[in-house]
Amino acid sequence: MTATAPHAVRVLIADDQPLVRGGFRMLVDSQPDLAVVGEADDGAAAVDFVRTHAGSALAPDVVLMDVRMPGMNGIDATRSVLHLDPRVRVIVLTTFDLDEYALEGIHAGASGFLLKDARPEELLDAIRTVARGDAVIAPSTTRRLLSHLVAGAAGADAVRDDPAVTGVAQAGAPRADVSRVDALRSDVPRTDPARNGAAGAAGAAGSVPEVPHTCPRDPWRDPRLRTLTAREREVFELIGNGLSNGEIMAELFLSEPTVKTHVSHILAKLGARDRVQAVVIAYETGVVLPG
Incomplete structure (x- = not known):
């Protein structure tokens, strides 16, 4: 295995298809600031790799985790990897536009997910984004999947x-x-x-039951959101719509430190690990409606 640059983001690739792993390795290793430190052909192997190399120069910063693998699937593997080391960031990879496992991956602690047919630059950007401690929520595919x-x-x-x-x-x-x-x-x-x-x-007797029409519920009455201030509600809604900190700054005319402070407070109040989980909550509560 070649030496890894001191400050390169270390990536573990978990996928049961050798050609897919090889393609991802070539793409990631072509970047000076990224390096593949290992491959795993199923979820159990990914967990073993993280356990074996914890604290070493081969400990991954980011795991590219396929959802559908034999043995231990990517969802269970994500949960186990994060139990071993909560600092690891996981990007769930899925083939289908409406993969029912993608949302489970987010709930398991993944920092985002991408379709396998995403453009190479999207995958590279996603790795860098989650390595910085943020989450992959901006791509339209992510918002569409969450919505559905x-x-x-x-x-x-x-x-x-x-x-x-x-x-x-x-x-x-x-x-x-x-x-x-x-x-x-x-x-x-x-x-x-x-x-x-x-x-x-x-x-x-067989007739279609009538569902009475009512006015839409106020999503802000949800217990998870009641402690948010008026400004935090504004920021939370923009997070739910996939806006970055920079875009929120421009939308609300706020400084970067102020936006970061609001985001930090929102995540703490929601008990959300990162922005992706905040986006899920925005959809679940109805702050952001599907469509």
């Missing part, structure tokens, strides 16, 4: 947990049409045959 994944998860939960909807489905009648936006709003009333008398009986 959070909305899809909320919609599935709404259907699964709704007695009226599941009851009608079992009876063979069409399900009620619950929009993705409504699925994100936890206060949208649900029809329950056991509680709603004649309407409930009609639902049990």
Whole structure:
């Protein structure tokens, strides 16, 4: 293995396809400020590498983690790697635009995710970004994936947990049409045959249950957001929309130290590890709507 430059970002590549690993290695090693320190063909090997080389010159700063690998998958591996060394940054790599595992990777502690067909400069920028302690949230693919994944998860939960909807489905009648936006709003009333008398009986008989129309819930009433100040709410909404610190500075006419202070306070109040988890919370609470 060639010597690593003293200040180069050390990268571990975890992917079960040798050609993919080789391509990533060539790309990363072509940069003077980046260096591949190892490869792993599954999640368990990635965890073993981090454990074996902890504290040494081969300890990775960033792991490029494929989601779908035999044995231990990339989600479980991400969780284990960060348990071993919380300073390691993980970028989850996924092939599909709507990979259900991508959001799980973020919840597991990954600092971002990219599609494998992203442009080479996007991958290199992502490595540098997470190595600085920030998170990969700016690319449109990331925002699109978060939008679909959070909305899809909320919609599935709404259907699964709704007695009226599941009851009608079992009876063979069409399900009620619950929009993705409504699925994100936890206060949208649900029809329950056991509680709603004649309407409930009609639902049990096979008609489509009526979902009463209500005004949208105020996302700022979510317990996770109640302690944010007015200015922190402004900054949080811009973070949720993928803006960088520089873009937030320009949008709100604030200085860089002020923006950094607000971001730090927001992450602490949300209990978020980094900006990606803050973005997830922005989607989950409805501060940023999917679409």
